[in-house]
Every structure is written in C-alpha cells, then in structure tokens.
Amino acid sequence: MDKKGAAPTLAIFIIFILICAAAALATFQAGHQRQVFTIQQLMAVDVVRATSSTIEGELNQTLQSAIVAAMYEAGVHPENRDVENRVIQFLNERIALGWSYSNENIIVPLCDENSLVLEWLPDGSMRARAYLAAEVRHISGVVANGISLRVNVTPRFERLKKVAEIALDLARTSYYPNLENELNNNYACECLEILIEQNGGLTVTVKDTFAGKVVVT
C-alpha cells in the first residue's frame, strides 16, 4: 500500500520543492535588489551632500580671498575705490570657471547685489553673506540645493582709508616735523602702522598690523 502511494507523493513533493525554491529565490532577489538600491541611493545622497559641502567651503574661502584682493586693489587705485563691485566680479569669475565631478551635474548661478550682501562693520571691516540657488544633481536623480556663504574679513579697510586720508591731508596742509611718529603713536593702540614717503609725490601707506598685509596708499 505504501509502495503504491510513493510515486505520486514524491511527484507532489518535487513540485512543492520547485515552487518553494522559486518563491524563495524571487523573494531573496527582490530583497537583495531593495538593499542594493537603498545603498546606492544613500551613497548618492552622501556624494551630492559632500560635493555641495566642498563647493560651499571653497566658495567661502574664495569670497574671503576676493574681499581681501578687492580691498587691496581699491587701496592702491584711488581713482576707483569701489570694493563691493570688485568682490562680486572676482567671485563670479571663480563661479564662471565651474566644477567638474564625475556622475554629477553642478549648476551654481552667478551672484549679484541681490544674492550677496556686503556689510561694512563699525570698525571698518566687512561681513559678507550670500545664498546661491545652486543645484548639485547626481545621475541617479538625487539633488542637493542651495549654497550659503558667510564670511567675516578682519582687515579694517574703511578705517585704514579714513586714517590714510587724515594722514595725507595733514602731510599736505600742515607742518609737523615728526608727523609720521606722531601719527604712529596716536594710532598704535589700533594696531595701525603709518608710513609717509616723498617720492616725487606724497605717498601714505597704512598697514593693519593686527589683521595682515593690507595696504592703503
């Protein structure tokens, strides 16, 4: 009796085995694909976030460098003392060069006076804030939006300019035998160093010894 029922039972079990194996395989594959997809998406999120953060960090330093360069140029070119437009121009020149990362499309819009706020602080230094509607898009579709810039620059450009103008005016209109020493004594507490030279024309140089190498003539 047992031997008679063995063949159909075995056949049923084989079919059962095949169906279960196929179902298990499909489940495993689907689970594995879900895991791989999740990991890929997480990696893409990490990548765009890291790229966005790297660009933001770089642009912050570029903005700082641009402000110092603009102050320097405005200082040595008395015919054009416009710092703000120079900063915007220098920063835009960097943005225009663009960025190249594999698997990512990066769009950073140029800044203007609406997106970049430059504030002169009471001590004559400058603070800059900006929000750029940037887009870092990974080929998988993940996107990081926006870059925020915030920079405080230590050179007190407006104060240096004012002191340079005062020193120049005094050197032209008044006679003080030790004007340079007197001025240096007066402004020593502000960490300003003043140099007056007569090389054909009158040149006044004011150095911010606290902040670094910034010169106004």
Added chain:
Amino acid sequence: MAVAIMFLLVVLIGVLLHTFMLTPLRSSTDRQLQLKSEYIYETLATAWVENYTKSYLKAAADNLVLTNPTVPGEYLRSAMENTLDYILPEGYAAEMTLRLYENENMTWELIYPNVGQPTSAEKQFIHSGTISVIRAEAEVENRTILVQATLTLFWGG
C-alpha cells in the same frame, strides 16, 4: 515525510544564511569609509593650522602657489600629520595631493603614515575638491588660481 522535513530544513537554513550574508555589511563598511574620507577632507579644508588663521588645505595651496607662504612648509606638514594621526581610522593611511590646474607638474603631497603610494589592488576611498585663490592686480584670465585637492584613504596595514 523525511524528504519533506529535509527540504524544509534546507529552506530554513537558506533563509538564515541569506539573513547573515555579509555583502550588505561590506557595502555599509565601504560607505562608512567613504564618509570618513569626506569628513577628513572637510576637516582639513575648514580647520585652521594652530597659530595661523588659515585652513590646512588653504595653507598647503599657498605653499604650492606662493613664493613666501604664510605657514612654513615643514611646520604645515608636521601639523597636518598630527591632525591626521588623530582623525584617521585605525590601520588606514591617507594621501593628500594638491595639484595646480595651470601646471600639473606642480604638486604638493603628503602620505601619513608613510607607507608609500596606494597600489591599484587596494580599495581606495577618494574625495576631491578645489581650492581657489584670488590674485590681486592680475588680468582677468589669470586672476583665479585653481588648485585641485584630492584625499585618498586606503588600508595602510
């Protein structure tokens, strides 16, 4: 009956093996190391070298570009090695390379610990970025100096 029980055991063991499969674990470890390389890069890009108001990467770019950099080269290397010693995962080494866009022969390189260049067979976790320096009193085309910075994290043994 015995065949059925054996089959069910095989399926259960298969499920258990699949649950404990190491592939996702390895991927997660790789992801952590990739994040770590980004974290190390960002640390070097934002943290200042002690006694100087410049970040490690900015100071390294200055060393590459300027004749008289603010942070002396040897001091920068020593300070960067100290920082890397603190933030590197155990057993891993980092290679920091800076290369001038205008002239690819001009490079600044640091490997810590000094285990030599990573081989192509080793798994590497790379993060790169750019450092830009604005040059005053320069023509428009020469005003922005671009330096490519690449951090490679690899198993140092």
